[in-house]
Amino acid sequence: RDLFGVYFQGAYESSQKSGTANALVKFWRSVRGTMPWLPGWIEGRMPLPDLFLFVELCLRGVGQVFFQNNPLSGLLILIGLFVQSTRVATHGVIAVASGNLLAIFLRFEKGLILSGLFGYNSVLVGLALATFDAPEKHGGWYAPIPIMSVVFASFSSVLFVFMGKILVPYKSPPLTLPFNVATLVFLAASAQMARVDTGPVLVPTLPDYSSDGVDVTITARAFFAGTVRGIGQVYLANGIVPGLLIWAGIAVCSRISALAAFVGSAIGAAAALAVGVDSALVEQGMYGFNPSLTVTAMLMFYAPGPWSGVLGALAGITTVFGQQALATVLAPFGLPFMTLPFCVIALPFIILQGTTNVVIPVPLATMTIPEDHLKRVNTLKEGFGFLMGAIESTRKMRPSLVRKGPSNTQNRISSALLNVDIDDGGKDDRETSAFGCPCGQRREEEEQEGSVPDMDLFDALDEDSSGRLELHDFIACLRSSGYDADTEGLHFAAVVFSQLDLDGNGTLERCEFRAFCIVTRALRTIRHRIARFVDFVDADCNGTLDFEEIDSALDYLGEEPLSEDDHLSLARVMGMPDDADGFDDVELINFVTVAKIKALVAEHRALKD
Structure with a gap:
């Protein structure tokens, strides 16, 4: 049951499910990245949730200076700033709160606010004004500077929206330009402020192009x-x-x-x-x-x-x-x-x-951390390798085998096995050994190769000790194990069973059964890899992939969208009408999974012949 249960996990195991891990690993996973779970946790667990949510988005703003949308990152950075100078850090806190409050009061885009994007320019404004005002680290407080921090930090939030709109066609944020502009406006204007005692940050000098006396060691x-x-x-x-x-x-x-x-x-x-x-x-x-x-x-x-x-x-x-x-x-x-x-x-x-x-x-709307971006790209590349291989194979099909109307999932799987050929780039030497073994291989060699559990299972299923396992006996065993109600899973197992009948005599001998077990164990990994691709592409998580989502994923990779011919080929191989807008996630996973198995079997059949 444990071995063959993979055929009955219907759909697939979502790639979002995490495996077992110790407490330390789970904690690290929870705090890395953007910590999307934290706002919900605050709302459900903390007193005065609105206050703590405001603190959380301010901390995100501190981290966003370095593109880190993480409140814990912001907290560590803020601690470092207080170690450097309590006066300067306090001005930074005043400024980041001011910039975010203005964004909230003006009802700027909520998603940007919650990501801390109205905080990173603001905090830099407060830090800069305090740093340029006085050299003291923990003293030298001057009343006008906190006031100016509030004013110009708020101004930086307005500049962020203004510059952001200008840069929309170029798919770029304004970076720290709002901070620079707001701070330079204050520093330049301070020369005209009789009641604000400031001086130039640097002593004004003309450019000096001489290089005398410069120590470069x-x-x-x-x-x-x-x-x-x-x-x-x-x-x-x-x-x-x-x-x-x-x-x-x-x-x-x-x-x-x-x-x-x-x-x-x-x-x-x-x-x-x-x-x-x-x-x-x-x-x-x-x-x-x-x-x-x-x-x-x-x-x-x-x-x-x-x-x-x-x-x-x-x-x-x-x-x-x-x-x-x-x-x-x-x-x-x-x-x-x-x-x-x-x-x-x-x-x-x-x-x-x-x-x-x-x-x-990386599109701005999907930006998180580089690790996520890299994982997403690799997953999409691998998934589209599967998908485009399947599409290409449909163009080689005999016309009579390309269905133009809807069909059930069982027939789709059977058709995939009959008609789809995609290259397999991940052969395993152990699988090659199993597929290539002659059926008369001795028990001693099997024991040396560590296949005794599989052979014990074969002996248990081979009740008449004929050395052959027939399909109906195998299906009867699965039914007796509690899978009798899952007809789709039974058919899936039967299709793979038949494909491993390398000599085509309708039964599995010992070495063929061993190959069947190897494929079955690999099936979980294969399906997981394909499911991970589906998770990324199915943007609205509705269990259906439409062509718009596929084209959006291709655009993410900088690739051209699918052509009409590709749409038609994919719809037909999935047994969908020619004008279908998409298809079920599970059907795609089953189709590509069986196609991969069929490709592996075909390769080893060729080697055997």
Whole structure:
């Protein structure tokens, strides 16, 4: 029953079901990624849920500076900011709350609010205004700055919507442009504020093109410290401990993003040293934070892969030159470049999506973490490999076997076995050995190959000790095991049984039965892989795949949608009318599963012949 029960799990086991795992593994899985379960948990378990939900979305906003939509990431980052400076961090908290409150009061898009997207520019505004106001870490409070943090953090939320609408045709968010614009507006306007005592962030100077007295030597320890500080400098924190806490916060959500942040900072530091930048600036992380953001963005907006890595490295190096150019342009005004270099360089690299097929862009609506993007791409590629192989095979069918009307699932499975050929790229040496064995192989050899449980089962089913197992005896055994009501499952098992009758004599001998057992064990994995593809493509989770969902998944991969001929071929092989809009998930899984089995059997029959 345990072995052959897979034929009766009807549909399939959803790929969303998790297997057994210990408590620590389950906890880690629950806190990584975007933690979508947390708002519901807060609403059902916490007192004052609205307050805690507001705190949760504010923490998401803190993490979103590094594209990490995770409140635990935001909390770790915020702790790092308080370690760096309680005064600056407090201004950041005031600012992120202000930006989110304005978004809520103006009823901006709820999904954006809950994802923290109205918080990340706001928190940077508060951090920047407090950092540029005074050098003290835990003192130096000045009343106008919290007020200005509220005003300009709110302004950054308005800018986020404004710039977002402009960039909609280009499928790109405004990144940290709202923060840069809002902060620069305040810093420039402060020169005209008699009641607000501020000065230039930098001493205004004209560009100096001489390179005299620049020390470009640096130790490995200082380089590593500069790389870590570069991650922290994104939040205007230049301490080692804050930098490590911020990096840990990123890693909680996504290890790929954490790696990208570190590599990006290191690339920026190395590129700056290569062109002759003062090593003291590199050690302080001043040439790491913009490239860190850029590389992280490349692996967020494009599915991780070799070419997205190359694109990220190129963008990171270019960001260093962009930073130097902007520093030169802004120096006469005494204004900082902040994260403008990241925005100026990253945006062109993001907007080029769709013009090349060597990288796969991630749609904004489906963006979570790079690990999810990579898994989704691999699953879709594998699934479409199955699907397109099945479609191609229908074009080779004899016309008389292509049905043009609806049919039951049993006939569809039988037709698939008769007519579909798709390549199998995952042969297993053990399966080859089992399929290729001669029927007269001795019991001793079977014992050496570890197949005694299968042979014991064969002996139990072979009641007359004829050395052959007939189909009706096998089906009778399944019925007696409690599967008598599942006619579809019985037929499915019968079809696979018949396909393993390699000599076509209507029975399974010992080695054929052993091959049958191997295929049956592999069936669970095969079905799971196909089911995982179906889970991703069936966007509305209604148990039916329509062609619009399939085309949307192809678009995700940067591929052309299915042609009308493909629609027709797939509808016919599934036994659907020519004008069908889609088909049942279970039928697709059964069709491709049996087709894979048939391909494997056909291959080994060829070897045997």
